[in-house]
Amino acid sequence: MSRKPRKNEEDNGFAAWGGYMEAKKAKLAEQFSKVTVGLTNKKSDIFNGIAILVNGYTKPGADELKIFMAAHGGNYHLYQNQGGCPTTHIIATNLPNTKINQLGNVPVVSPEWIVDSISANKLLDFKKYLLYTNHSRTQPKLNFPAMGKDKNAVPSPEQPQKYAKTATDPQFLSDFYNNSRLHLISTLGAEFKQLVNKLREESNSQFPGLDKLIQSKSDAGITTETPLKSEKIIMHIDMDCFFVSVGLRNRPELRGKPIAVTHSKSGKSNPNGSNRQAEVDLYMKRLPSGVIPKLDLIDETSSMAEIASCSYEARRCGVRNGMFMGSALKICPDLVPIPYDFEGYKQVSSILYHTIAEYTLDIEAVSCDEMYVDVTKILKKSGITVVEWASHIRHEIMERTGCPCSTGFGANRLQARLATKKAKPNGQYYLEPEEVDNYMYDLPLEDLPGVGYATIIKLHNLGLKTCGDLYDISLSTLKNELGQKNSEMIYDQARGIDKKSLNYEHERKSVSADVNYGIRFKNHSEALVFLESLSNEVYNRLSEIKMKAKTITLKLLTRAEGAPKETAKYLGCGVCDAINKSITTSYYLENPQHIFKEAKNLYERLSIIPEDLRGVGIQLSKLEKIAKTNKALAKFLNQPSNVGSNLTDRNESFDNSIGGIQDNNVKISHNKNTNFTTMEKTVTQDIKSSSKQDKVTGTVSKRGRSRGNMNTLKATSNLTNYFKHTKNESATKEFKSGNNSIDLNVLKELPKDIQKEIMEEYNLFDTAFDKLENKTASDNTNEKQNLTTKDNKNNENQELKKKGFASLSKEELKILLKNWIRNQEIPKDRDVDMLGTFFTNLVQERKLEYLFSMVNLLYRHISTKNCQWHDAYYKLLNHFQEAMLLTYGNTLLVPKGFFCGQHN
DNA sequence: ATCCTCCCCTAC
DNA sequence: TAAGGTAGGGGAGGAT
Ligand SMILES: Nc1ccn([C@H]2C[C@H](O)[C@@H](COP(=O)(O)OP(=O)(O)OP(=O)(O)O)O2)c(=O)n1
Ligand SMILES: [Mg+2]
Ligand SMILES: [Mg+2]
Numbered sequence: 022m023s024r025k026p027r028k029n030e031e032d033n034g035f036a037a038w039g040g041y042m043e044a045k046k047a048k049l050a051e052q053f054s055k056v057t058v059g060l061t062n063k064k065s066d067i068f069n070g071i072a073i074l075v076n077g078y079t080k081p082g083a084d085e086l087k088i089f090m091a092a093h094g095g096n097y098h099l100y101q102n103q104g105g106c107p108t109t110h111i112i113a114t115n116l117p118n119t120k121i122n123q124l125g126n127v128p129v130v131s132p133e134w135i136v137d138s139i140s141a142n143k144l145l146d147f148k149k150y151l152l153y154t155n156h157s158r159t160q161p162k163l164n165f166p167a168m169g170k171d172k173n174a175v176p177s178p179e180q181p182q183k184y185a186k187t188a189t190d191p192q193f194l195s196d197f198y199n200n201s202r203l204h205l206i207s208t209l210g211a212e213f214k215q216l217v218n219k220l221r222e223e224s225n226s227q228f229p230g231l232d233k234l235i236q237s238k239s240d241a242g243i244t245t246e247t248p249l250k251s252e253k254i255i256m257h258i259d260m261d262c263f264f265v266s267v268g269l270r271n272r273p274e275l276r277g278k279p280i281a282v283t284h285s286k287s288g289k290s291n292p293n294g295s296n297r298q299a300e301v302d303l304y305m306k307r308l309p310s311g312v313i314p315k316l317d318l319i320d321e322t323s324s325m326a327e328i329a330s331c332s333y334e335a336r337r338c339g340v341r342n343g344m345f346m347g348s349a350l351k352i353c354p355d356l357v358p359i360p361y362d363f364e365g366y367k368q369v370s371s372i373l374y375h376t377i378a379e380y381t382l383d384i385e386a387v388s389c390d391e392m393y394v395d396v397t398k399i400l401k402k403s404g405i406t407v408v409e410w411a412s413h414i415r416h417e418i419m420e421r422t423g424c425p426c427s428t429g430f431g432a433n434r435l436q437a438r439l440a441t442k443k444a445k446p447n448g449q450y451y452l453e454p455e456e457v458d459n460y461m462y463d464l465p466l467e468d469l470p471g472v473g474y475a476t477i478i479k480l481h482n483l484g485l486k487t488c489g490d491l492y493d494i495s496l497s498t499l500k501n502e503l504g505q506k507n508s509e510m511i512y513d514q515a516r517g518i519d520k521k522s523l524n525y526e527h528e529r530k531s532v533s534a535d536v537n538y539g540i541r542f543k544n545h546s547e548a549l550v551f552l553e554s555l556s557n558e559v560y561n562r563l564s565e566i567k568m569k570a571k572t573i574t575l576k577l578l579t580r581a582e583g584a585p586k587e588t589a590k591y592l593g594c595g596v597c598d599a600i601n602k603s604i605t606t607s608y609y610l611e612n613p614q615h616i617f618k619e620a621k622n623l624y625e626r627l628s629i630i631p632e633d634l635r636g637v638g639i640q641l642s643k644l645e646k647i648a649k650t651n652k653a654l655a656k657f658l659n660q661p662s663n664v665g666s667n668l669t670d671r672n673e674s675f676d677n678s679i680g681g682i683q684d685n686n687v688k689i690s691h692n693k694n695t696n697f698t699t700m701e702k703t704v705t706q707d708i709k710s711s712s713k714q715d716k717v718t719g720t721v722s723k724r725g726r727s728r729g730n731m732n733t734l735k736a737t738s739n740l741t742n743y744f745k746h747t748k749n750e751s752a753t754k755e756f757k758s759g760n761n762s763i764d765l766n767v768l769k770e771l772p773k774d775i776q777k778e779i780m781e782e783y784n785l786f787d788t789a790f791d792k793l794e795n796k797t798a799s800d801n802t803n804e805k806q807n808l809t810t811k812d813n814k815n816n817e818n819q820e821l822k823k824k825g826f827a828s829l830s831k832e833e834l835k836i837l838l839k840n841w842i843r844n845q846e847i848p849k850d851r852d853v854d855m856l857g858t859f860f861t862n863l864v865q866e867r868k869l870e871y872l873f874s875m876v877n878l879l880y881r882h883i884s885t886k887n888c889q890w891h892d893a894y895y896k897l898l899n900h901f902q903e904a905m906l907l908t909y910g911n912t913l914l915v916p917k918g919f920f921c922g923q924h925n
Numbered sequence: 926a927t928c929c930t931c932c933c934c935t936a937c
Numbered sequence: 938t939a940a941g942g943t944a945g946g947g948g949a950g951g952a953t
Contacts, residue, residue: 186939196940203942206937211944263937290938326939342937388937471946473935504948507934530945537941574931578941591938601931636941928953934946 067144068095074108187541188551202329209389214527221382230379234403246404251432253397258428260390261446264330266424267365279335279356285326285346297589323347325590369422385523411449435519457517462489469514488515534559535638539592542631556617559639569611571643574603575623578636594635
């Protein structure tokens, strides 16, 4: 009797067709393009005396290797020579045993030997690139120790491990990602979503493609305009068997054949003949009942490389994307494997997106080969029909990419998507409104997007097979099985309804990096080394999108109880349990050290057995944009200045702390003469290249030069000076040259175009600046803060309500705070966020005095013994400082009464 | 009622 | 041999 699967059991990823491929890598291709540049002439003689024969598919290909040899003094043989000028090396990436038997004692070497030698500009020892360690005709052995079996095998110095095999190899992460198709499609998907955002942002609303279309239509003298059949017409467009089509562009001889893009070349695997049955049995046992197993066609030697994409000829015999090559060959023995071409996919995707973008930017990117487009405007403006448009755009894409695509049209995204499915391959279909009901009635439920294998089992359990079957069932029955939202979605979908509109502006909510392949560790320290490189990886992705995070999740896969240590799939994860753990930090995760520190912590708390690890992932969520740095201010901070010089020499300085919390980015000083305090926060420059933070202001102030010099005054203790300062033409000039800090009051007096530039950088033009125009900056010019008038208070409450925290007046807030403090309550995150938003508001409205009294109140509290508010307080200060920075630039004038030094 | 966390599910 | 990633919607159930 099979037990009920636990929730967190990894089903081995095989339950749904996963899909994968073959071929050498993008990295190599890159190397290749580097070394081929300008290779028409002889470059060197490094291959003098070497004669190669290329056997089978290699990367670089035979043609390229031929050019390399010619350019670097070597010989290239078409057939193996024995005497005279004998063939010295066979170049191959993979050779079946039978082939090796015929080769005699000529070493079989990987093509990387050639490429690397050229890169190094000397002949490298080929032994390091041998495909096999010996030439035994019967037992070819891979040039690296088999994992698990020869645990103690150390790569010999003669033949160091060339390929990053498991995650203990420092090269592993990049090798893996360079060869992972799923990583590629995820990355490309994100890139194209980003591209649409960017194109929309930068758009001048000119659409050359559309203009041409309108022109040609009017040239043809056709003016009749049939009204559209629905308010909107949505197009869904998707490349046909994308990876295959790209691969066939330069393999015309393979057209019409069953093709699969996969890493597998021979269709075989498991050279050691290890037993796979145990894993297959366990996998079957753990399958939820009703799931069709995907391992049933696998025997001891069939390839478990996944098929990323297969041609429609292959689909005719039941092959699907994501199938194992071995299984596919069982049902389609003629299936031809072709290698991946990562660069090609990227190029074709790019052309696809840029082509559509010549007509409209009402695009929702779905993936590298697929998008939704609102074509209503195109059809209306050009006056062409859906069919004419479809033919036009499909033809253009075919012309530009050499790859076929299909398009579907409908009144909503669901209808468009279903239409595409019907149109494929290489077709187009408009699911017209009057046809929808009929079309849906017989449609199998699994054809609805979002209905996968788990959902279809539930639906089948309810006796439901087609969309029509859903017409007889109540929504509440459905809800019992599927839950609220899912039920509503399917209920609507079955009737052809889709309320979701296209989302053109994509916003990232999480960033992650996962590796569930090649994970084999002997001990914790190996695991932690890998975790650190994964932390760096995920940090790089975070910083690329200029964000910081508050939550980190460690995602581990561990070998399931009873699962064999040696997985059926080479270096796969086998049958696993999933363990995840997350933490929401009190500070922002914004450098690799933060991430690794927390990841390590989570790892240690999970107390797993390192040998049983099969997968590791890090996910970051609760993302926020890193505050933009103002270029003028960044420039200012980058050069020596005399910020605060007239203060620090003769006044007390409160080094690097506000409210007693150490922050190396913040410099605070107090001028006793004027009773104003200056707080400066340095801006971190170029986070990526260096984690070292620039502390210009902190060091410069010690120089004490230019004391009292009005023209070089950057930060002053007196607001009146600011105004004087900016009425001065030379000061304006100085600011222009990036040599000055800026206050909104100063900004107001600068030429409009400069104002605009600065404000746009801050992204505050519409908000803070307008506010400044309309209101007077009373709060911080007048030390006696007016208590809120009734009107103000109403406005404020309105604002607060908009931000989601009810009508909390300042007085009420004060009481709340006092109560917390009196009751020794620790504020919850949501409270802190609320306060933070409130603080930000106050800063933007320049209600500083009030704000400072709040901060001081808080500070006095955390200074008390046993107070547990530190996390909350630190978090608040982050809000507060960020708002300050945004509103005031790097320099802040603080009125009398703000306590910012050490409390005693 | 709404929010938070830990999952599960789906899609490419 | 093989490269089983990644983002987002949403549900269950406990906390607030
Ligand atoms: N399990 C999968 C599914 C897809 N892909 C990759 C290869 C596909 O070519 C590409 C696009 O996915 P599609 O779902 O659009 O499938 P195809 O384009 O291959 O075929 P179709 O004609 O059905 O769109 O994504 C993959 O690697 N593994
Ligand atoms: Mg496709
Ligand atoms: Mg697609």
